[in-house]
Amino acid sequence: MAKISFDWDSKSIEREESGFEHAVEQKKRKISYAAALYETFDELLRLDERIFIMGQGADDPFGMFGATLNLHKKHGAKRVFDTPLSEEGLTGIAIGAALAGRRPIYMHNRPDFLLCAMNQLVNHASKWSYMFGGKTNVPLVIWAAIGRGWGSGAQHSQSLQGLFMHIPGLKLVMPSTPYDAKGLLVSSVLDENPVIILEHRWLLKHTGYAPDNLYSIPFGKGVIRKSGRDLTIVGASYMIIEAQRAAEELEKKGVSVEVIDLRSLKPLDEELILSSVKKTGRLLIVDTGWKTGGVSAEIAAVVAEKGLNYLKEPIKRLSSPDVPTPAGYVLEKKFYPEANEIIKAATELAGEKS
Amino acid sequence: MEKYNSIQFESNPRDITSHVLIDLYKTMLRIRRVQLKIEAEYPKDEMKTPVHLCLGQEAIPAGVCAHLEKEDYVFSNYRGHGHYLAKGGNLKALIAELYGRTTGCSGSRGGSMHIIDTSAGFLGTSSIVAGSIPIATGAALGFLLEGRANVSCVFFGDGAVDEGVLYESINFAMLKKLPVIYICENNFYAVCSAQKNRQALDNIHQRFAGCGIPGYRADGNNVVEVWRTAKEAIENARNGGGPSLIEFRTYRWRGHSGGDNDVSLGYRTQEELDEWMNKCPLKNFEQFLRAENLITEEEIRDMEIAIDREIEEAFTFAQASPLPDEKDLLKHLYKDGK
Numbered sequence: 001m002a003k004i005s006f007d008w009d010s011k012s013i014e015r016e017e018s019g020f021e022h023a024v025e026q027k028k029r030k031i032s033y034a035a036a037l038y039e040t041f042d043e044l045l046r047l048d049e050r051i052f053i054m055g056q057g058a059d060d061p062f063g064m065f066g067a068t069l070n071l072h073k074k075h076g077a078k079r080v081f082d083t084p085l086s087e088e089g090l091t092g093i094a095i096g097a098a099l100a101g102r103r104p105i106y107m108h109n110r111p112d113f114l115l116c117a118m119n120q121l122v123n124h125a126s127k128w129s130y131m132f133g134g135k136t137n138v139p140l141v142i143w144a145a146i147g148r149g150w151g152s153g154a155q156h157s158q159s160l161q162g163l164f165m166h167i168p169g170l171k172l173v174m175p176s177t178p179y180d181a182k183g184l185l186v187s188s189v190l191d192e193n194p195v196i197i198l199e200h201r202w203l204l205k206h207t208g209y210a211p212d213n214l215y216s217i218p219f220g221k222g223v224i225r226k227s228g229r230d231l232t233i234v235g236a237s238y239m240i241i242e243a244q245r246a247a248e249e250l251e252k253k254g255v256s257v258e259v260i261d262l263r264s265l266k267p268l269d270e271e272l273i274l275s276s277v278k279k280t281g282r283l284l285i286v287d288t289g290w291k292t293g294g295v296s297a298e299i300a301a302v303v304a305e306k307g308l309n310y311l312k313e314p315i316k317r318l319s320s321p322d323v324p325t326p327a328g329y330v331l332e333k334k335f336y337p338e339a340n341e342i343i344k345a346a347t348e349l350a351g352e353k354s
Numbered sequence: 355m356e357k358y359n360s361i362q363f364e365s366n367p368r369d370i371t372s373h374v375l376i377d378l379y380k381t382m383l384r385i386r387r388v389q390l391k392i393e394a395e396y397p398k399d400e401m402k403t404p405v406h407l408c409l410g411q412e413a414i415p416a417g418v419c420a421h422l423e424k425e426d427y428v429f430s431n432y433r434g435h436g437h438y439l440a441k442g443g444n445l446k447a448l449i450a451e452l453y454g455r456t457t458g459c460s461g462s463r464g465g466s467m468h469i470i471d472t473s474a475g476f477l478g479t480s481s482i483v484a485g486s487i488p489i490a491t492g493a494a495l496g497f498l499l500e501g502r503a504n505v506s507c508v509f510f511g512d513g514a515v516d517e518g519v520l521y522e523s524i525n526f527a528m529l530k531k532l533p534v535i536y537i538c539e540n541n542f543y544a545v546c547s548a549q550k551n552r553q554a555l556d557n558i559h560q561r562f563a564g565c566g567i568p569g570y571r572a573d574g575n576n577v578v579e580v581w582r583t584a585k586e587a588i589e590n591a592r593n594g595g596g597p598s599l600i601e602f603r604t605y606r607w608r609g610h611s612g613g614d615n616d617v618s619l620g621y622r623t624q625e626e627l628d629e630w631m632n633k634c635p636l637k638n639f640e641q642f643l644r645a646e647n648l649i650t651e652e653e654i655r656d657m658e659i660a661i662d663r664e665i666e667e668a669f670t671f672a673q674a675s676p677l678p679d680e681k682d683l684l685k686h687l688y689k690d691g692k
């Protein structure tokens with residue numbers, strides 16, 4: 001296999017509008033989120049021989065929701081392979097391969113299993129650069145899809161971004177569109193450090209615009225999905241879908257909502273959040289994770305610390321209640337915050353506007 | 355000369371040249387004297403870092419690393435000075451790291467437990483027991499994927515055998531036939547906890563036979579035996595034969611951490627310590643070299659002088675090196691990349 005030196009620099013910009021529906025209107029190419037991941041993996045494997053993909057079921061008939069389906073046939077079983085059910089061991093193995101100059105991508109169909117690998121992720125991957133004074137580094141991508149719904153229950157549906165966001169040395173990405181899934185995957189593989197990509201299973205079948213070429217989206221840069229004047233809703237990943245639904249309804253009620261999609265949580269686009277709050281004076285944070293000590297708490301703290309004077313009302317947060325996910329559908333439905341709750345919270349927040 | 359004959363060395367071994375024998379001695383002597391110097395300076399509290407000395411265990415790094423190329427990788431744990439030095443790690447940078455200086459091998463961020471010298475193929479140490487075992491395994495996967503004929507070695511203690519990740523690593527290494535050598539330095543204790551209180555059977559070398567990995571047990575205080583055992587395992591890995599597990603039986607002379615005799619703690623006896631100190635990897639070997647006329651007392655003396663001078667220089671270098679600037683606290687968390 002020839003070693004291809006890929007000119008990443010020329011690709012490392014975000015040239016195109018990453019808007020949601022309106023881009024699609026302009027008869028641009030529309031593909032599913034899973035297909036966007038698939039073609040990105042395919043192209044990355046073709047371009048850079050250092051890259052390899054491993055994971056439980058990476059080469060099975062499900063192919064990670066289609067994202068890796070049959071890539072082993074195309075790129076060889078050495079570069080796309082199944083793993084033993086040894087999450088800690090294989091995470092360390094991915095770290096070691098990265099230290100030896102490879103670019104591993106280790107995929108899991110649920111983030112819950114990453115908890116078995118916390119020792120390698122937190123004690124090792126995140127430390128290997130700093131602890132050795134920058135003498136080496138770990139270019140590693142960990143990918144996992146949050147599995148909401150259908151009774152997935154307490155151990156197969158967790159949104160663990162709060163845990164990972166806490167750890168210096170890791171980067172954390174949570175895309176919401178096929179466009180971002182593709183561009184952020186490229187950035188993650190390019191990055192010289194450990195990056196965790198948390199996908200949301202409900203997004204994998206969503207369709208949207210994505211160019212067919214490779215491009216990368218910088219970390220720490222959120223986007224305004226919808227601009228508005230009265231209220232800012234901040235979130236990432238699947239919550240952006242709910243927030244946009246809510247924003248449409250709110251608009252009809254006369255509440256002008258700005259929706260900010262953070263895209264990466266670590267680094268966090270504080271500037272975008274603060275500038276939006278400065279404009280609207282009201283902040284609603286939405287997150288699929290738990291409320292206590294998590295992502296929404298962190299964002300609230302940032303705004304309280306750096307933008308308290310912008311706020312006309314106290315910050316509101318919508319997140320999962322502090323209990324494990326129930327499996328039964330009545331409780332499960334109640335567990336997840338959705339557009340209706342966002343509308344309710346936003347209406348309360350916007351006060352006299354409604 | 356004192357009488358040390360508790361380790362038997364075969365006269366005129368055919369498979370090992372006198373040159374190699376002398377080198378092994380020198381490597382052990384250097385590790386020994388570096389450790390003794392650290393121990394001597396430690397009470398001054400200028401090295402503000404927990405040190406885990408490998409006094410009494412010098413034969414293992416010496417005998418194993420003698421077979422390694424610069425491009426081969428070694429990973430280790432918090433008791434890693436010997437492995438670092440035997441693999442060719444820079445002595446000045448090691449001592450400077452203990453003194454928390456910018457010239458330290460880890461830029462004052464690692465301390466004694468986290469040392470590295472990438473230019474020597476020493477890729478780091480973990481102070482999480484068993485933590486570097488899967489990482490070394492992954493480096494071997496990297497070699498295999500790249501088609502490099504290198505091997506990856508990882509040193510760990512008997513305590514690390516209690517951790518499940520060793521099993522996970524060996525299973526995967528066997529599955530992919532990875533060029534990785536698992537080297538257990540069984541010194542019979544994990545801090546104050548005896549192996550027999552943690553493991554039902556004293557059979558580390560056989561434990562993973564069910565995974566199919568070749569398992570060796572050898573006297574970790576006999577540097578020739580260490581050298582031979584490592585040679586077989588490393589050559590096999592280099593030739594595509596896959597991983598091996600080696601249990602070297604040895605003994606730690608000092609407390610788990612820091613210098614000094616710790617028998618007053620009561621978890622082990624002075625008799626046991628004496629017995630093992632009598633099995634000193636250096637003195638026994640030195641007596642053999644002398645008996646075989648491979649080295650003279652004068653040559654040993656010269657070696658000691660040269661090593662001590664190098665050590666003295668390293669300590670002077672370390673103490674004279676700058677301390678880090680507080681403004682650099684956040685540096686090195688991430689590597690800037692494209």
Ligand SMILES: Cc1ncc(C[n+]2csc(CCOP(=O)(O)OP(=O)(O)O)c2C)c(N)n1
Nearest residue numbers: 433481482483511512513514541543544545
């Ligand atoms: C995962 C983990 N558990 C516990 C400890 C605390 N600890 C540090 S060293 C050590 C003993 C390890 O003994 P062994 O593996 O035999 O190595 P030795 O110190 O004897 O060389 C323990 C329990 C740790 N560092 N990491």
Ligand SMILES: [Mg+2]
Nearest residue numbers: 511512543544
């Ligand atoms: Mg031990």
